[in-house]
Amino acid sequence: MLWILLAVPVVSAMLAFALPWNWPRRGLLVASSGAHLGLAAAAIGRTPAPVLDGWIALDGTSLLFLAITSVVFFVVSIYAVGYLAHQVRVAEDPGREVPFVDYPEAVFTGCLLLFLAAMTLVIVSHHWGLMWVAVEATTLASAPLIYFHRHPRSLVATWKYLVICSVGIALALLGYFFLAVSAEVRELSPIHLTIADLENHARQLDPAWLKAAFLLLLVGYGTKMGLAPLHTWLPDAHSEAPSMVSALLSGVLLNCAFLAILRGHSLLAKAGLGDFSRELLVLFGLVSMVFAAVFVIRQADYKRLLAYSSVEHMGILSLGAGIGGIAGFGSMLHAVNHSLTKAMLFLAAGNTLHYFHTKSTLEARGLARALPVTALVWIAGLLAITGFPPFGPFVSELMILKGMIDGSRILVAIVYLVALAAILVAMAAIVIPMVYGKPPRSESPAEASEPPAAGARPGARSPAEPLWSAVPPLLLAAAVLVLGVYVPQPLSDFLHRAAIAVGAE
Amino acid sequence: MAEWLDAILVLVILTNLWLLGSSRLRACIQAAALQGILLGLIPLLATWPAITARLAGVAAASIVVKAIVLPAMLRRAAREANVVYEVQPLVGFTTSLLLGIVLWGLATHIAGRLPVAMLHVAPLLIPVAIFTILCGFLVIASRNTAVMQVIGYLALENGIYIFGWAFAIEDPLLVEMGVLLDVFVAVFVMGIMIYRLSREFDTIETDEFTSLKE
Numbered sequence: 001m002l003w004i005l006l007a008v009p010v011v012s013a014m015l016a017f018a019l020p021w022n023w024p025r026r027g028l029l030v031a032s033s034g035a036h037l038g039l040a041a042a043a044i045g046r047t048p049a050p051v052l053d054g055w056i057a058l059d060g061t062s063l064l065f066l067a068i069t070s071v072v073f074f075v076v077s078i079y080a081v082g083y084l085a086h087q088v089r090v091a092e093d094p095g096r097e098v099p100f101v102d103y104p105e106a107v108f109t110g111c112l113l114l115f116l117a118a119m120t121l122v123i124v125s126h127h128w129g130l131m132w133v134a135v136e137a138t139t140l141a142s143a144p145l146i147y148f149h150r151h152p153r154s155l156v157a158t159w160k161y162l163v164i165c166s167v168g169i170a171l172a173l174l175g176y177f178f179l180a181v182s183a184e185v186r187e188l189s190p191i192h193l194t195i196a197d198l199e200n201h202a203r204q205l206d207p208a209w210l211k212a213a214f215l216l217l218l219v220g221y222g223t224k225m226g227l228a229p230l231h232t233w234l235p236d237a238h239s240e241a242p243s244m245v246s247a248l249l250s251g252v253l254l255n256c257a258f259l260a261i262l263r264g265h266s267l268l269a270k271a272g273l274g275d276f277s278r279e280l281l282v283l284f285g286l287v288s289m290v291f292a293a294v295f296v297i298r299q300a301d302y303k304r305l306l307a308y309s310s311v312e313h314m315g316i317l318s319l320g321a322g323i324g325g326i327a328g329f330g331s332m333l334h335a336v337n338h339s340l341t342k343a344m345l346f347l348a349a350g351n352t353l354h355y356f357h358t359k360s361t362l363e364a365r366g367l368a369r370a371l372p373v374t375a376l377v378w379i380a381g382l383l384a385i386t387g388f389p390p391f392g393p394f395v396s397e398l399m400i401l402k403g404m405i406d407g408s409r410i411l412v413a414i415v416y417l418v419a420l421a422a423i424l425v426a427m428a429a430i431v432i433p434m435v436y437g438k439p440p441r442s443e444s445p446a447e448a449s450e451p452p453a454a455g456a457r458p459g460a461r462s463p464a465e466p467l468w469s470a471v472p473p474l475l476l477a478a479a480v481l482v483l484g485v486y487v488p489q490p491l492s493d494f495l496h497r498a499a500i501a502v503g504a505e
Numbered sequence: 506m507a508e509w510l511d512a513i514l515v516l517v518i519l520t521n522l523w524l525l526g527s528s529r530l531r532a533c534i535q536a537a538a539l540q541g542i543l544l545g546l547i548p549l550l551a552t553w554p555a556i557t558a559r560l561a562g563v564a565a566a567s568i569v570v571k572a573i574v575l576p577a578m579l580r581r582a583a584r585e586a587n588v589v590y591e592v593q594p595l596v597g598f599t600t601s602l603l604l605g606i607v608l609w610g611l612a613t614h615i616a617g618r619l620p621v622a623m624l625h626v627a628p629l630l631i632p633v634a635i636f637t638i639l640c641g642f643l644v645i646a647s648r649n650t651a652v653m654q655v656i657g658y659l660a661l662e663n664g665i666y667i668f669g670w671a672f673a674i675e676d677p678l679l680v681e682m683g684v685l686l687d688v689f690v691a692v693f694v695m696g697i698m699i700y701r702l703s704r705e706f707d708t709i710e711t712d713e714f715t716s717l718k719e
Contacts, residue, residue, distance in 0.1 A: 076662055129680030135688040136651055166691050167645060170661050174638070174685065177669045184672055208620055267706040306510050369520065 001048035002056050006040045006120055006158055008032050011115035017412035019334045022088065025109050026081045028434055029242040033070075033077040040070040041464030044494075054194055055127040060497030064332060065123045065259050067494075068339045071479075072251040073116055075472045076244050079114070079347055082468020086354070104182035106439075108148055115141040115248070122256040126195045128176045131260055135172070135224060138253055139165045152251060157233075157240035164309035165224055171336040172220025172260070179267075180214035181312025182206040202270035210268060214277050217264040218284065225257035227284045227318060228291035231311045235295070241361065244348025246303065251343035255335055258317055258381055262502040265321060274324075282412060289419035297426040301359045303349050303432060306342065309385055312423055313338040319416065320400040321502065327403020328499040329460070335385075336495075337483055341393060344476035345381040348374050352434075363431050373470040375435045380477045382431045384484075386424040392483035442454045507627065510550040515542050515628040517667070518609070520681075521640040524660060525601040528591050530583045530652050534576050537656050541571030544663050548670045551627060563681050567666075575659065575692050582696040583652050586703030596647035604643060612636035630671035637664030643687055651699045655692060674679055 012032035019025045042060055044067060050057035058066065084105055118141050121134035139162065147158040180197065184193045184207040191197055198205070223230040261281075268277040272359040292312035299305040313334070320331025334455045351374040356364040384391035387398075397420070404413040487495075520543070523536040545568035583589075589716055596604065613637040619631060641661030645654050 015638050091532075127680070129677065133680060133683030140687065140690045142696055143698075147698075155595055155698070155701055155705055159651065159695075159702060162691070162695060162698065163645070163658065166658060167642075167661065170658070170665060174665045174668065177665065177672070180669075181621075197630075206620070290711075385689065434682070 001039070001041065001059070002051050002124060005036070005043065005124070006056075006117060007205075008035050008146075008163075009040065009113045009117035009120065013110045013117065016113055017110040019106065022105055024086070025106060026084060029109050029112065029236070030074075031075050031079060032083050033074045033116065036116065037070045037074045037313055040066050044490075050126070050392075053192075054196060056124050057126045057196075058124060059126075060494060060501045061259065061262065062123050062126075064494050064498040065255055065335070066120070068255060068336055069116075069119055069252045071125065072339050072343045072476075073248065075475055076247050076251075076343060076347070077112075079244050079247075079350075079468060079472040080109075082466060083242070083350070084108070085468075087384070107144060111141050111144045112245075115145065115253075116143075118447040119252060119256050126373055128193045128195070128198070128263075131263070132169070132173050132176050135221065135257065135260060136169050139169065139224070141477070142245070142253065143248065145245045146237050148242050148245065148255060149240070151240070154240035157236040158251060159239040159341055161233045161421065164230075168220050168223025168230060168318065170220070171216050171223075172257055175213045175216030175220055176266075178209050178216060179205075180203060182209035182213060185209060191455055195267070198267055201269045202267060205270060205271055207271065210271055211273060211276055214264045214273075216279070218261055218277075218280055221257045221260040221264075225254050225261065225313050225318075226288075226311050228288040228311055228315070231288070231291070231314075232313060235304045235307040235380075238310065238346075241299055243346050243353060245304070246306070246349070247343040250306070250346060251339040254310060254314055255339060258314065258335065259455065261318070262321060263267040265501040278324060281318045282409075285317070285319030285322055286415050288312065288318065288422075289416065291315075291345070293419045293422040293426070296423050299430060300361055302352070302361050302364065302430070302434065304407075305427065305493045306345050306349060307360065308425065309345075310338075310342060312419070313342070313385075315419075316416075317396065317402060319412070320396075320403065323400065323403040323407055323409065323412070325403045325406055327400040327407075328502070329495055330396045330399025330403060332495040332498045333483075333487065334393060336395050336491075337392035337480060338477045340480045340483070341381055341384045341391070343439035344377055344480070345385060345471040347469070347476070348377040348381060351465065351473075354469070361434055363435035365434055367435045371465055374463050377473045377477055378435050380481070382427060382475075384477075384480050385464065387420060389403050390484045392480045394482055426488070470472040510547070510627055511629055513543050513546055513550060514633045516635060517633050521637055521660065522602060522605050524644060524712040525605045525640060525677075526598050526707065528594075528598055529598050529605060530591065530650065533591075533653060533656050534583070536580045537573045537579070538576035539661065540663055541573075542568055543576070544568075544571060544666060545547065547630075547667060551630070551670060558651075559678060561687065563678070566685060568683070570689050571659070571663070578692060579655060580653060580698045582655075582699040585700050586652070588650055588652060588703070591648055591650050591653050594648050594653075596643070601643065601647060605640060608643065609636050612639060626671050630667065632667035634664050634671055637661075637667060640664070651695070651702055655695050655699070659688075659692070 009032055010027050016025050016028055024427050044063055047058055089279060089465050115138060118134055118137035120136060125131040143162050146161060147154050178195055185206045187205050191201060226234040238249060265277045265281060268274055288311050292308045295308045296305060317331050317335055318326040320334060352364050352367060353359060355371055358364055367378060384393055387394045401413060436450060517540060520536045522538040524533055527533050530712040535713030537544055548564050549556055552560060613632045638661055641657045641664055644660060648654060659673045
């Protein structure tokens with residue numbers, strides 16, 4: 001069953017590369033992500049047996065992250081179908097200016113599916129080396145996705161992403177070797193570097209090497225997760241990639257890196273070095289939140305705004321895991337909430353970008369009139385992501401706060417609240433004018449005929465908000481809303497299992 | 506075989522200094538290729554005479570990829586992008602060499618402090634591994650051409666590998682091959698990127714890519 005889970009996206013990726021027709025390929029994308037979702041649901045119902053000597057297995061944490069990945073990917077794949085069809089229509093429009101030539105759709109779809117396969121492998125791999133291979137594979141599979149528009153700027157963003165992440169992840173490889181050494185100096189070999197084996201022998205491992213290993217893993221995978229100050233690739237990649245890819249990067253990929261860090265934390269906790277890893281996680285979490293707060297203020301590009309918000313939320317996840325207790329549970333719940341919310345916001349950003357052809361927060365105004373559904377998603381997303389009730393993130397952020405107060409980490413709680421408040425004000429000050437503001441009426445006659453003037457787009461052949469662009473973000477919004485009011489019992493059990501498995505609770 | 510191993514390790518140090526001191530891309534690619542060969546020999550010599558077929562296979566695969574395939578791809582990328590020299594590095598070549606010597610001191614210092622006395626590791630292996638990693642970082646951080654950054658990445662990866670072999674970490678074959686495949690694809694994708702970058706910007710000096718500055 002685990003093999004099938006991995007094989008579905010790989011095989012469909014190969015098919016996608018080979019298929020010469022657009023529509024069957026799009027159908028394949030939805031079908032295989034639907035199959036992935038179905039298999040994930042089946043795995044949650046009955047946990048499949050480990051394969052490959054326990055290298056590939058599913059535990060509580062894997063299942064949680066698998067569920068997030070599968071759901072977000074499925075929703076995004078529906079959006080993708082409409083998006084790709086739209087791109088082709090635009091490309092065939094003889095009257096348009098040619099700002100860029102998109103990557104071939106076959107390559108794009110294939111890489112999308114390979115990306116899913118690589119992320120699934122990260123989630124199910126229970127061997128440190130295999131996990132490293134998988135994380136690096138996610139970088140390689142997603143690089144062509146970021147470069148989809150073939151614009152010089154997206155090229156630079158892709159280059160930065162590739163180099164920074166590859167170098168960062170190289171450090172994680174060194175961390176993996178350090179783990180091996182920590183077993184070897186105690187003459188525990190031959191020990192398998194699987195998560196279970198290492199955790200069973202955790203107390204016998206050499207603590208000095210283990211600490212060094214965790215540091216390297218944290219820096220390495222932290223680069224990928226976007227923890228400040230290692231996040232430098234993230235705003236560029238998120239703002240230059242097509243919005244649906246940004247949704248995947250933010251909603252799913254960052255989580256996978258977080259999972260790898262959690263595994264390290266769990267190992268240290270079992271080895272009795274939990275305090276060391278906890279303090280590091282808290283430190284990186286706070287630094288990320290403060291960094292994000294600084295860059296969110298007066299951000300002029302709404303996709304960068306969302307990217308920095310991801311840095312913030314990765315900080316919150318790391319912080320919650322570091323604080324532990326109920327905050328550990330909160331952190332798991334927040335991973336779910338953030339993925340759904342951020343994916344929906346990026347999809348809304350995609351719709352906005354399509355309509356206004358600009359990423360400037362000053363020019364893309366008057367959404368409420370131009371794109372009412374997208375405007376609704378923006379407002380719901382804004383409230384959700386900044387932690388307003390009744391949305392999900394409010395609950396999880398509150399739990400993390402409670403964890404801090406339970407652990408009497410008052411100083412941490414103050415920094416946390418100040419950063420949250422600053423980001424709330426900054427984001428509201430940007431997003432609300434975008435939704436309700438007046439579209440810039442350009443006075444100069446040269447600009448008056450430009451299409452970006454909202455509501456004045458003459459003779460738009462397709463409706464401003466076709467179903468494919470409106471429904472997926474609304475689905476996500478509904479899910480976030482439900483999670484804010486009521487966390488279903490099975491999910492809550494899961495979150496507990498996940499939080500316990502990673503030693504965060 | 507210990508003297509042979511030491512000789513190889515000294516050669517690795519020299520390739521690193523070569524990498525730091527040379528402005529010609531072809532020379533640097535050459536150095537990286539040579540490092541790839543040496544890297545493949547290290548595990549064979551370190552475990553001599555108890556070489557297993559598996560180890561020999563891994564070493565051979567690593568030599569083929571790191572000494573032949575990747576340098577060929579880089580050479581092609583450099584040719585297509587039409588760059589011959591690293592013209593204005595952030596840190597000059599003489600300074601880089603001097604820094605290299607400082608880094609060597611640092612590497613031996615760190616290696617001396619690692620608690621590895623109980624393992625019978627050849628004394629030069631760990632400092633050389635750390636030195637190679639540090640040199641890789643220096644090249645990535647201080648060079649402007651995209652090709653040089655990829656070479657720096659390769660050096661970094663090589664250093665990490667020497668470290669792995671220093672402890673004769675019995676990696677499962679699957680992981681070993683997976684890592685090699687990842688490095689191969691990474692350099693492959695980077696090579697394509699270099700080509701496109703050169704077409705878009707008429708240069709592949711990464712500090713020219715200012716369009717994404719904050």
